[in-house]
Amino acid sequence: MAKKILVLTGSPRQLGNSALLADAFIQGVKTAGHTVQVFETAFHPILPCKACDKCWTNGKPCVFPDEFEKLAPMLEEADVLVLCTPLYWFTMTAQLKAAVDKLYSYMKPTAPRKLKIKECVLLAAAEGNEADGDYDGLKATYKSIADYLKWKDRGMLLVGGTWDAGEIIKTGKLKEALELGKTI
Ligand SMILES: Cc1cc2nc3c(=O)[nH]c(=O)nc-3n(C[C@H](O)[C@H](O)[C@H](O)COP(=O)(O)O)c2cc1C
DSSP states (O other), rough: OOEEEEEEEEEEEEOOHHHHHHHHHHHHHHHTTOOEEEEEGGGGGOOOOOOOEEEEEEEESSSSSSHHHHHHHHHHHHHHEEEEEEEEEEEOOOHHHHHHTTHHHHSSOOOOOOOOOOOOEEEEEOSSSSSGTTTTTHHHHHHHHHHHHHHHHHHHHEEEOOSTTGGGGGGHHHHHHHHHHOOO
């Protein structure tokens, strides 16, 4: 059955390593017959959650006007959420985290609309490696979010050894991203 996949990217670098990872994954997902939307959090600024607890009081998930207004309908349509980020200080970028924080609005019992996301994927690129524990913080956050929201983890692809934009090409991991996309 065709699924709706939403990819949230976190890097401020266009054509950077995680962007190439997302592209390869998306190619695989499309091969499998699913539809894909991409939202680049670094190019659609989202304000941090202010914990005002006024979600939905003006009819919108967040009462503060920012580009979460564009992301919200995409989230509401999605069956699968993909978080794709460079590792910044052992976790996702602030731009991506700001978007994730605003999922809070959909968790409120009073939310008039709920998310139907059931599955998730994590894609990440970094200089450091998983074997050295560099990804532990990101993995723990991702797994905790998935467990809390009862999303099924469909895979984590964590690529080390990348610093300059484009270096991921020589790791050979883009093929793995493509193959992971085909399994969704
Ligand atoms: C602010 C900042 C923080 C970073 N923190 C880490 C880190 O904690 N661990 C790591 O291995 N690499 C870190 N990096 C390196 C990036 O993860 C790496 O360059 C990655 O390939 C960038 O992906 P992108 O091209 O998609 O932006 C950091 C880079 C920046 C700019």
